[in-house]
Structure formats: structure tokens, C-alpha cells
Amino acid sequence: MAKPTTSKARRSNPSPSPVSSAVAAKFDAAARALPEEIVRTTPAYPRSWLNWAARIAATAARDASALVTVPLDDGSLRSEEILELAPLVEYVRAAKNNLDAERAVSTGVDASESALLSSVRADQMKIIRAFRTLRFRRNKVGLSLIRSLVRGAPNDPQDAVQDNTGLLSLCNSSDHEKWLHSLPNGEGAAAQRLWDRHNDLVALAAKSTIPAGAHDARELTHRLWTLLRLRLDRVLIAGRYLFAGNRARRAEYRGFRRPTTTKK
Known part of the structure; x- marks a missing residue:
């Protein structure tokens, strides 16, 4: 196997923060204060998602004076909250880019190792989908558990080991093992493959070099994504209510x- 490239040998320069240190500290504090059970992972198509979020932020800034009049269950929107959306989007974008760059230089793997990671992640997601859509469909505690189990980066071997350990514990529990093997789409076989390849995954993780603080940075990035989602949700609810009678504005x-083309 090829020797992994270490972050000491190749380290990318972080992108400059798009916001002031005071604003960054404010966003970080709000993200860290979120309850653990609501923290979510990076959404699918993150680049496209952030571009969409930026458009929502611009629209909300234009309509701010009207949006603040809508009484929401968790408190009306504030002008400051709306105007902070655009810089929060760019702050999350910078955090994502920096984390991606750090991972790229710190988790060098060869073709066979990459294939192992891809295969493991595919089996993990097959099982996750079954729990989400069937077992825990109406179980908030179960859904929260699933979110907490698989929150790692797809190309990070150490994240993959951590995720695999938690997922296998769930799969092999007396509450779920028989059910999992009864499913028609091969989830039981996927769980067995995860078990069979776990030692190979551990060995791969042991030879990977992860920069100090990378896992903390990943956790903070997940929390920033969640903070942005929550604030966008409030704006979307208010906007849809406010412009319910205007199809174009709504x-x-x-x-x-x-996106319907390539994943971005």
C-alpha cells in the first residue's frame, strides 16, 4: 500500500475568514451551544446547498422588514438574525473548504484503500437508510441516534472506523439483528461485510495521519451547518407564510x- 501523505509534508493554507474575528466567535459560540441531539452532518450536494442558502439569505435581507412581523412559535425573526444569514453562509463555506483541504492532505490513500473506504461507506449508508425509512421512521430518539453514529468524512479512515464501531453495535443488538437480516435489500449481508472488513479498516486508520484538532474542527463544522439550517428554516417558514398568496414571491x-446533474 502506498505510504499516506502526512499533513506535515503537505499542508494547504487555510482560506481567510470571510467575517471578522468577533463575528466568527459569535457564530462559533452559537454553534457549540446547540444540543447534541439536533446536530446534523453536512448536507448532500454541499456546494449547491450553500449557493441556494446564499440566495435565500439575499432574499430575506430584501424582505427583512416584512419577515420580522411574522410571529413564529420559537419567537419572531430579528433584523440582526436575518442580516447575519449571508455572512453565516460564507463562514460555513469557508469552514467546509478548510476542512476539505485539510482532509485532502492528511488522509492520503492508494486505490485499493480508497475502494475499501467506498465499499464500507456504501454498506453503512444502505443500513442507515433502512433504519431511517423503516425502523426509526417515527422514532425521534432513534433518528437522533442514527445521525450521531454516522457523522464522519467519507474519505477519512479514522472517521470510518468510529462510525463503523457504533453502527455495528446497533446492528448486532438483540433489538435489531434479526430484523436487519430479514430485510429484502441485503442489509443483513451489508452488516456482515462491515464486520468482516472492520479489522482492515482499523489497520488503514492506524496508518493515516490526522492533524491535531481535525476532529474538533469537523465537529464544529457540523454544528455550524446545523446552526445555518435552523436559521434558514425560520426564514423559510416566515417567507412562505408571508407570501402565501403570491406564487412568484413564495x-x-x-x-x-x-441538482439533476453532477454532485457538487
């Missing part, structure tokens, strides 16, 4: 739609 508050 469409400006439409939720994210994944």
Missing part, C-alpha cells in the same frame, strides 16, 4: 432542490 422561499 417560490423564492422554496426549499433546496438537489
Whole structure:
């Protein structure tokens, strides 16, 4: 196997923060204060998602004086909250880019190792989908557990080991093992493959070099994504209510739609 490239040998320069240190500290504090059970991972198509979020932020800034009049269950929107959306989007974008760059130089793997990671992640997601859509469909505690189990980077071997350990514990529990093997789409076989390849995954993780603080940075980035999602949700609810009778204006508050071409 090829020797992994270490972050000491190749380290990318972090992108400059798009916000002041005071604003960054404010966003970080708000993100860290979020309850653990609501923290979510990076959404699919993150680049496209952030571009959509930036458009929502611009629309909300234009409509701020009207949006603040809508009484929401968790408190009306504030002008400051709305105007902070655009810089929060760019702050999350910078955090994502820096984390991606750090991973790229710190988790060098060869073709066979990359294939192992891809295969493991595919089996993990097959099992996750079964729990989400069937077992825990109406179980908030279960859904929260699933989110907490798989929050790692797809190309990070150490994240993959951590995720695999938690997922296998769930799969092998007396509450779920028989059910999992009864499913028609091969989830039981996927769980067995994860078990069979776990030692190979551990060995791969042991030879990977992860920069100090990378896992903390990943956790903070997940929290920043969640903070942005929560604030966008409030704006979307208010906007859809406010412009319910105006199809064109209401469409400006439409939720994210994944791209139909390549994943971005």
C-alpha cells in the first residue's frame, strides 16, 4: 500500500475568514451551544446547498422588514438574525473548504484503500437508510441516534472506523439483528461485510495521519451547518407564510432542490 501523505509534508493554507474575528466567535459560540441531539452532518450536494442558502439569505435581507412581523412559535425573526444569514453562509463555506483541504492532505490513500473506504461507506449508508425509512421512521430518539453514529468524512479512515464501531453495535443488538437480516435489500449481508472488513479498516486508520484538532474542527463544522439550517428554516417558514398568496414571491422561499446533474 502506498505510504499516506502526512499533513506535515503537505499542508494547504487555510482560506481567510470571510467575517471578522468577533463575528466568527459569535457564530462559533452559537454553534457549540446547540444540543447534541439536533446536530446534523453536512448536507448532500454541499456546494449547491450553500449557493441556494446564499440566495435565500439575499432574499430575506430584501424582505427583512416584512419577515420580522411574522410571529413564529420559537419567537419572531430579528433584523440582526436575518442580516447575519449571508455572512453565516460564507463562514460555513469557508469552514467546509478548510476542512476539505485539510482532509485532502492528511488522509492520503492508494486505490485499493480508497475502494475499501467506498465499499464500507456504501454498506453503512444502505443500513442507515433502512433504519431511517423503516425502523426509526417515527422514532425521534432513534433518528437522533442514527445521525450521531454516522457523522464522519467519507474519505477519512479514522472517521470510518468510529462510525463503523457504533453502527455495528446497533446492528448486532438483540433489538435489531434479526430484523436487519430479514430485510429484502441485503442489509443483513451489508452488516456482515462491515464486520468482516472492520479489522482492515482499523489497520488503514492506524496508518493515516490526522492533524491535531481535525476532529474538533469537523465537529464544529457540523454544528455550524446545523446552526445555518435552523436559521434558514425560520426564514423559510416566515417567507412562505408571508407570501402565501403570491406564487412568484413564495417560490423564492422554496426549499433546496438537489441538482439533476453532477454532485457538487
